[in-house]
Amino acid sequence: MKRRLLSSLMVLTMLTASVVGCGNAAADSTDSAPQQEATKEEKAEAPADSATEAPAESEEEITLRMAWWGSQDRHDKTIAAIELYESLHPNITFEYEFYSFDDYFTKLKTLVASDEVWDVFQLGGNFPMYLDKIYPLDEYIESGVVDVSNISEANLKTTRDKDGTQLGLTNGINTYGIAYDPAMFEEAGAELPNENWTWDDYQKAADLITEKLGIFGSSTFLSSDFIAGCSAYVSQQGALGENSFFNIDLTGMGFTDYQLLTPFIQMRADMIKKGSYPDAGASAEVTNIENDFLVTGEAAMTWVAVNQFPTIYNVCEEQGRTLALAPIPKVTADGNSGMVIQSSQMLCVSQDSAHKEAAAAFISWFENDIDCNMILQAERGIPSNELVREALAKEATTAQQIMYDYVDYVSKLPTPSEYNVLSPDGQDQVQDNYLNYIQQVVSGEITADEAAQKTYSDAEALFK
């Protein structure tokens, strides 16, 4: 009996030891997987003198791991593109994975924890969080492995870190706009949106449409209301580049007076009370751009990321309606637009990759090759490569043409010399709280001013 106790005690001690071991390992896993790390480091050094390494690399049998999120359509197209690449480079085989958006990031976080992020992976505007895992492309651009000759400076900038390192290449550039149904505006006698319309115009039109047609004047902006109301609305005020929600290097706030936010929050609450903007219950019914109230005919306009525009345009066309696209309203007609061209998502090379150069070469091909992009069909957003865009534009549908024209228009708008389109770690929390505060204003729990103040201090708390 005693001996048993002793032996089980020993087992327990050993296990406790392993507990401690593992606990440390989670924070810093390099020590527990020394062999793997060693090989990784060796490989990591290789690209440094890539000129001599390159020929050797092309002989080598390489397996690249790649992952992305998206729909069935995207999966099929991406896999077809990968297969084309494999046929062109027989020494390279791909192991690919694909998930839906939420699942992708859950999976990515586990891989970050275990230092085995895919060689090539897709990231959106939240990339600052994964900076440690991104291997910058600069050295490959220099050595010519990655070709950026046909990608404009502005487009390259969308996936650059604040210190100028090229983190990845964008899969497609994107921007926001208001999709609307002109027929509904005319029926209600509301003024159509134009390039210089203001939030006041927006509210007036929405209220009028609700009054006359009994539908929502504007559909819900969902979580993008934060981008419209906080990011864009703030940067639209003052001189060009004077205000922005967060500062350029994401270390603090980009404006000082929380009251800049108050009118927007007040407008939202007023619209919800009048019924010209969906309340929380109605907003919850919108799950997807395809069942947005604009598409179901219950609203006259909605917020879109422009790469979604062709989808809803086509659905509405089937119903016999024609949609149009307008820029987001401004604070004053002659003020800043607050709009910039952004990257929808980008492909990056991972720090954990053993074949960084091969991964970079693939990314370059993926963004620049015309055959490849004819397969992909701009499904991820508007290609950043001019030649690719021209090739695709030849076959563009009406909706795609509207989208291309709109992006051209936005890219010509004056923008501050430096701006920031990235979200700091934890922005989602500020965003969720912001939406709740608006509901509290509607129910009379707090005033719009208090909501603005709370939103400001929530955002400020991210940097403490």
Place this chain on the structure above:
Amino acid sequence: MKERRLITKILYHILVLAFGFIMVYPVLWMISGSFKDNAEILRGTLSLIPKDLKMSNYPTGFRGFGGTSFAVFFKNSMVVTTIATFGTVISSSLVAYSLSRIKFRGRNLWFTCMLATMMLPGQVIMIPQYLIYYRLHLVPGYVPLILPYFCGQAFFIYQMMQFMQGIPRELDEAAKIDGCSKYGIYARIILPLLKPAIVTTVIIQFYWKWDDYMGPLLYLSRPQSYTASIAIKLFADSASVTDYGAMFAMSTLSLIPVFLIFLFFNKYLVEGIGTSGLKG
């Protein structure tokens, strides 16, 4: 008298059926949704009859993703689920026997630990657990999806313990007098009498495992190894387009195995009520 009885009987059946219909309505809606097109599903009509019957959701869905069809996903699910369910039954009954029938030091401790494992949300232990399997070089692979099920599942251990409480101790005593060891008592007395609890374990665990997608998401990586549960989730992407028709079609297909398991084992819960129990 006889008439009244008949009326009550008919009433009983009507009531049970009507209520049953309300119960399964959402499921029927899903099945009918598998024959509708996306626009009709999204319009949110609650009608069960599709406007025009669209059969193509099934072939579109079954085609799967990038050359891996749902036949593969269903096969993977089947293998994982069957093994895990089998493991749960064996291991949980063993553990339940020790915790409910054997008086040994530490059993209260283990019982408490068992309940505690259910009280921490999966989200906070998921990543540390992943790291352990990763260190053991078991990722990616099926082992982390199966191995824990051979270590007993708290929900079922406790359930079996409660059922064992209903088995009279006199039976153990009698067997002991006949020269049966404690191992023999488990195999010859307890296990056979535990049949109803085992049946419910199979039914419930099979479904849970079949439906589980967090595990497969974390521990599998090649699309060819995905289970049906993650594959179905692939149709829905909040950032782009969701093909509801195809998703409903595959969800409907995915219901069939769990439903068959239920039908097959359910009969053990129905037939011969009251014939077991004390007859030993």
Place this chain on the structure above:
Amino acid sequence: MEKLRAKLNSDAVVGHVFAAPFIFGFVCFSLIPICMSLGYSFTDYSLGSKQAVFVGVKNFLNLFKDEVFSKSILKTLQYVLISVPIKLSFALLVAYILTRKSRMVTLYRSLYYVPSLVGGSVAVALVWKQLFARKGLFNSILVNMGLEKINWFGDEHLAIYPLILMAVWQFGSSMIIFAAGLKEIPRTYYEAAQIDGANGFQSFFRITLPCLSPIILYNLVMQTIAAFMTFTQAFIITGGGPNNATMLYALNVYNQAFKYNNMGYACAMSWVMLIVMSLITLLIFRSSKFWVFNEAEG
């Protein structure tokens, strides 16, 4: 030899042999993660790339200032206290009604079990949303009856009820377990009661309930824990809104851990709730001495 056999048959050995799978699994795969989550709760660990820094009890202190956390606790308690009793009574009632020997019973029980088979599916969440939507089935019934429409998911006080109803709707697993328990009650008991002149109600309360009490205890404990852990429904149907009125605790933990990247904070939250849940479970166990009839011990 004889000695070895006696030793192998001793309670200590048998107990550990049979419990071995659990002990092995617990120590290898649960204990370490549990300890790690406790450790994280004292750090600012996040699932991105940052190194964890020890912050003492800061996370726990912040919990008390967090409006969303206190609201989520209240809402979770409301959810548990309403859904569990209704769900269990329902499960027991249906299981009892369906013990009749009839060919139809299999069919009926299948009907009632089906909802439990589709629990986490997106399809069902969609249906549920549409049932309670502004123009959904429930509201059209209300309008037909000449009543006002209800904005279920827009009203802070009402939004939790569709979720509760959904939990109750999925009473199938508890029903199956009750059915198995009912099956274990020897028919001789009922026969004896019938001879003594007991009617249906009396035999239900005097025989069925006491004999089933260990199973009731089991279902009560498990369903309470499961209700505290409810995640999927809130995640896909309401996403926690409106104004956090359906922010169930597990969803809050998920948001903090994965959406807002405050893993350390999420762990602190989980441990606070672990304590709350243990206390409630303990309370149920303590009370069970008064109402659970234990055949094996008694």
